[in-house]
Amino acid sequence: MSEVIELLRRSELFAGLPEEKIEQIISIGRVKRFNAGETIIAEGEPSDEMYIVEEGLVEVLVSEMALPDVAGPSELTPVVQLGRGQVFGEMALVDRGARSATVRCVEDGTTLFVIPREAFWRLCEADHHIGYVVMRNIARDLSFKLRVRNLPRATGA
């Protein structure tokens, strides 16, 4: 329990929340472990969970259809790896759309904390402070990812 609290405290998603509210979030989630090569989520599938990397490394891959400006054959293209403290699947929390990317495990024993969408929304409705802080932090995280994604193009790399 204390390890998960520490993980969530050190994840940007829950920055600014006191420990008792982090414990409320922990109560609706669970820990899952994956080995290298396992698919965690698949592009196009329905989405109902968000994930935080507690330990290990995952890789985000998109198809040509999802990322039309990437040249090459119509296959999954790795776009970034995510390590400790990083969040993925958060778009599903916001828009309830299908998965926008495939995420595969890179390192054996990768540990994720999984938060189900509907239970999380209920928690946010019951406690608007949690909802405000998490949505602000999701916006900040998505902004960070957009900036990172735009950097290589800006430098021509």
Added chain:
Amino acid sequence: MIYKVSYVVVGSRHPGAIVNRDTPPVLGEIVELGGDRFEVVEVADLIPPQGDFAYLHVTLRPIARGRRRKG
């Protein structure tokens, strides 16, 4: 302080990575990502620090191969 670091790899097809670190990256440091080893060649602030978080952009170059990744 927690350092949210975006790694970009030059001279490799590695897609780069985003990782939280307890210590700031430094030039010449060796970083391992999924079994691959890289050297830090550039560190820059991406956006100003906010709360307990610093946001850094780091350029890496590969120094060895030794992939452990499956399929």
